[in-house]
Amino acid sequence: MNERSERSVQKGAPQRPILFVSLPESGLLNPLLVLAGELARRGVPDLWFATDEPRRADVLALADESAVEFASLGEVFSELSAVSWSDEVYREVTQPDRFRAHRAVIHQSYRPDLQAEKYRRLAAVVDKCNPALMVIDCVSSFAVDLALTRGIPFVLSVPFLPSNVLTSHSPFGSSYTPKDFPVPHSGLPYPMGFGQRLANRLFKLRTLALFFNPAMGKVLSEDARLRKELGLPKPSPMTRIDRAEMVLCNSVRELDYPFEMPGKVKLVGAMVPPLPESTRAADDTGVMDWLDAQSSVVYMGFGTITRLTRPQVAALVEVARRLDGRHQVLWRLPAEQQHLLPPADQLPGNLRIESWLPSQLDVLAHPKVGVFFTHGGGNGFHEGVYFGKPLVVRPLWVDCYDQAVRGRDFGISLTLDRPQDLDPDDVVDKLTRVLDDGSFRERAERIGALQRAAGGRTTAADLLLALPALT
Incomplete structure (x- = not known):
């Protein structure tokens, strides 16, 4: 064990596991792989990483001065994974109309039954490893629910702009950004002209209206039933921010429009592993x-x-x-x-x-x-x-x-x-x-x-x- 690793283990190393949780999409998973890999290089013990089965090799490859234990959440649910969506769904979620694309993503990914199954699988992992801290990608709501239910401190990982998770999609929801700030997924600038402010307001109102649709009402009822069955707290868009110990955001202030940032949001820039990742000798492509x-x-x-x-x-x-x-x-x-x-x-x-x-x-x-x-x-x-x-x-x-x-x-x-x-x-x-x-x-x-x-x-x-x- 090298000198740096000895210092990490002897001074302040956790006595119970750190559990990383992520969906398998590269955009969400990769920053957490980099962070877990850094802890493994420091020799931090008891590192666990829960994600879907196809990412097993990526997690196991992180082993260095300490290992990273892979905890499988089973196979990928195609309904929740953008890489496996049908061509029809792909066209809907990538259409030029930004609100309709945003709506299509909500309809496709809001699946309480599948979230509940991921929750149950993760609960089994938590029972096994008894983590002192969970580090969760910001889209894995099932993991946030579990941390809240079990009283486990958690850190939120955000691979987007900070305003992406600090701005409400609803005109009446709490928000850490100003009232006239561009809503996520709108692609609107800041500050805005009159027409853009109107478009921003309509984007929020239309998002709210989605949940009064009869079809969405059935989904909401199913969500409420499952949450009661599992003993989960009532969902609130900003709960994941309010209750997090810390929010690690892979950005800097200079890449987002100005607003007052909460103290718990730590802007650390892009999560990049030590480079080069591949030696010239191993570069078969040349x-x-x-x-x-x-x-x-x-x-x-x-x-x-x-x-x-x-x-x-x-x-x-x-x-x-x-x-x-x-x-x-x-x-x-x-x-x-x-x-x-x-x-x-x-x-x-x-x-x-x-x-x-x-x-x-x-x-x-x-x-x-x-x-x-x-x-x-x-x-x-x-x-x-x-x-x-x-x-x-x-x-x-x-x-x-x-x-x-x-x-x-x-x-x-x-x-x-x-x-x-x-x-x-x-x-x-x-x-x-x-x-x-x-x-x-x-x-x-x-x-x-x-x-x-x-x-x-x-x-x-x-x-x-x-x-x-x-x-």
Whole structure:
């Protein structure tokens, strides 16, 4: 055991387990994997991680000076997992109308029966490990319910902008942001003009009206029945914030609109593991050596949820073709979507396509990458800026629009005019403007430095271990 690990174990190490809980989606899970991995490197004992069975290997790989015990919550419920939603549901939740997309997400993911089953499975884990503290991703409401019911102190993990969890979706709900602050998922700026304020108000009212629909009434009745059966507290949107010991948010003040932040919200910046994640010798793709040989690279990566159509794939190939001679393009395109590509002999010579990368973070950290073309999800948005890369954003859904509008307003990104169409003229225009105007990179590098100064995983680990529940 090294000297740092000995200090961690001997001074302030918890005497009962820390239990991490997350849904299996990468955007929610990855920051908690990084944090648990940091504690394992410090030799903190009794680390447990509860998530769905397919992420077992990711959790077990965290073992270092101490191990991380995997606690299975069973197989993934397809109804709750965006990566397994049907194409019809995918189209509904990613449609251009932001309120209708927001409504579709609520209808699809508000499943009291499945939440109750996850609650029961997690209860069995808690009975087994008796945690002193739970660290919970902010979407896992079943885990917050369990922590409240059992009286277990908990920390909330937020991979989004802080206002995402501090702003009420209801016009009458309590909120930590001003009354006229943009509601999450609206993609509205701040401050707003008259029409935008009206749209913001209507977004909240329409969200409230959803729950007076007869069909939703049945779901609410089922939720009430199950909550009574399980002895759960009455749900309240801000309970997870009010009752948390601490809220760890993977952002910084400079990436959100200004408002008074609660003291328990700790802004630690992006949760990035030690780099490089992959050695050159282990890089079977040869991507890092390829990057070394280039002068300017556009990196395109649209996360694990995006499903491109054949016309959209063709449009992105055309984008690369138009950039040929000025920029190389690295595109992470999942293997299951590569059948949509034209024949190999019709691809431009400056385009490199990979179905898998040893580390997206290693790519973003590379000095030859000049811009990140992204869907604007919470992790990708913050990670790109962490490494000082300006962005071009094709918002996919919900929070992506909120990140996109802030990136635009803070001068670190541009957003496509017609995200669904992926018009090559629009994409090339936005990429070229961001690459040619050095102010985008200067601002991204400035905010990236602020993120790195916030401390990420090391600050988060220090804050966690200093909580009364662990001392």
